[in-house]
Amino acid sequence: xxxxxxxxxxxxxxxxxxxxxxxxxxxxxxxxxxxxxxxxxxxxxxxxxxxxxxxxxxxxxxxxxxxxxxxxxxxxxxxxxxxxxxxxxxxxxxxxxxxxxxxxxxxxxxxxxxxxxxxxxxxxxxxxxxxxxxxxxxxxxxxxxxxxxxxxxxxxxxxxxxxxxxxxxxxxxxxxxxxxxxxxxxxxxxxxxxxxxxxxxxxxxxxxxxxxxxxxxxxxxxxxxxxxxxxxxxxxxxxxxxxxxxxxxxxxxxxxxxxxxxxxxxxxxxxxxxxxxxxxxxxxxxxxxxxxxxxxxxxxxxxxxxxxxxxxxxxxxxxxxxxxxxxxxxxxxxxxxxxxxxxxxx
Ligand code: HEM
Ligand code: FES
Numbered sequence: 599x600x601x602x603x604x605x606x607x608x609x610x611x612x613x614x615x616x617x618x619x620x621x622x623x624x625x626x627x628x629x630x631x632x633x634x635x636x637x638x639x640x641x642x643x644x645x646x647x648x649x650x651x652x653x654x655x656x657x658x659x660x661x662x663x664x665x666x667x668x669x670x671x672x673x674x675x676x677x678x679x680x681x682x683x684x685x686x687x688x689x690x691x692x693x694x695x696x697x698x699x700x701x702x703x704x705x706x707x708x709x710x711x712x713x714x715x716x717x718x719x720x721x722x723x724x725x726x727x728x729x730x731x732x733x734x735x736x737x738x739x740x741x742x743x744x745x746x747x748x749x750x751x752x753x754x755x756x757x758x759x760x761x762x763x764x765x766x767x768x769x770x771x772x773x774x775x776x777x778x779x780x781x782x783x784x785x786x787x788x789x790x791x792x793x794x795x796x797x798x799x800x801x802x803x804x805x806x807x808x809x810x811x812x813x814x815x816x817x818x819x820x821x822x823x824x825x826x827x828x829x830x831x832x833x834x835x836x837x838x839x840x841x842x843x844x845x846x847x848x849x850x851x852x853x854x855x856x857x858x859x860x861x862x863x864x865x866x867x868x869x870x871x872x873x874x875x876x877x878x879x880x881x882x883x884x885x886x887x888x889x890x891x892x893x894x895x896x897x898x899x900x901x902x903x904x905x906x907x908x909x910x911x912x913x914x915x916x917x918x919x920x921x922x923x924x925x926x927x928x929x930x931x932x933x934x935x936x937x938x939x940x941x942x943x944x
Contacts, residue, residue: 615684619691626660627653647706652787654699656799659783661692662776663803670814672892673881679892682877686752689772693749696742703735734786741778744771762876780804818847831919831926834858837865837942840925843884850929855880856916858927859889859900866900866939867916867927873905879913902937 630653640646665688671678707713716735719725725733748769757765780800788796832848840846840860847855847870855870857880868889870880877893884890888897888906898905903913912934916927920942932938 612684616687626657643709647702650702654695658692658696659779666807667810670810673814682893690749693745696745730789732785734782737778737782741775744775766876831928834925836923837925845880847880856927861900863941864939865918865925867918868903869914872896873911901939902935904935
């Protein structure tokens, strides 16, 4: 919850999350180096540095794949929600791992006194028209710039400054970075290193991310479908079809998703977009009397969408009614913080 822009502070859960993440990175890099050095022992310093380039590059790719998979995984199965909690630190660490990949690459050129060759490679403009021989490092540089921008704007200050919709749109650039990295590897090392492991890494990563997004999107659309419009209102279902202290999510004609919550005999509707990072409020539940976002725990009153004092966030509310035993919601949002709940006879 936030007062000003200090939304999510350091806490024990975050420290454990980061510790596990760091341990995972150290384990991956050590295993990669151990196995690769055993299969093909490096003959000189340059070959040793090359191993480090590969270990950190592939680690950054795996991390990017996991970050992109967390969103749909958390939608498909609530047990993945803890992964979402500190996804921003995951992103910043990915940038640092990618930066180390580049640092070792620079060292690789430096130990051979070859740094000017790197500049020549990047400025041989004729090569940009080639498929085999394309300066693939440029694609890596572009991806790194995107990761840097995202790491630099990941703090809650930027979230408050830009507003959740713009901030979230900016962070969608991660998909662009992922595409650039796939091309960086496909046009780079995959062209001259004939091992099945590299295409396998790209295909498994890319396909996993794509399939998870398709399945999660399909599930959401299917969940929205049960809604029938009646004089402009949307039918949600019988009051008891909404689980107590939880919500059913319906889509307004414009596509905006509305979370219709039930708290005992009280029914209220809020926008499904959390004021923090646009998380899916309707996938949360009512804890201690407050609607609680599943991503980082921001809380709102069901009655009017306002966060409890001293917090100041407010969500748009929607009018609800119960007609012929069916809960209906008006898809036109009310100004954030407007009271709009109804009670039904049990
Ligand atoms: C987000 C940033 C980046 C990511 C995630 C990334 C990822 C990767 C991956 C996965 C590989 C293949 C590693 C393997 O063999 O398993 C690779 C190779 C390589 N990358 Fe990057 N890369 C990034 C940025 C860059 C940049 C900016 C440069 C240079 C300016 C660069 C230079 C290289 C080189 C030279 C190789 C080939 C290494 C070799 O031949 O052994 N990368 N990268
Ligand atoms: S609490 Fe962070 S998105 Fe809702």
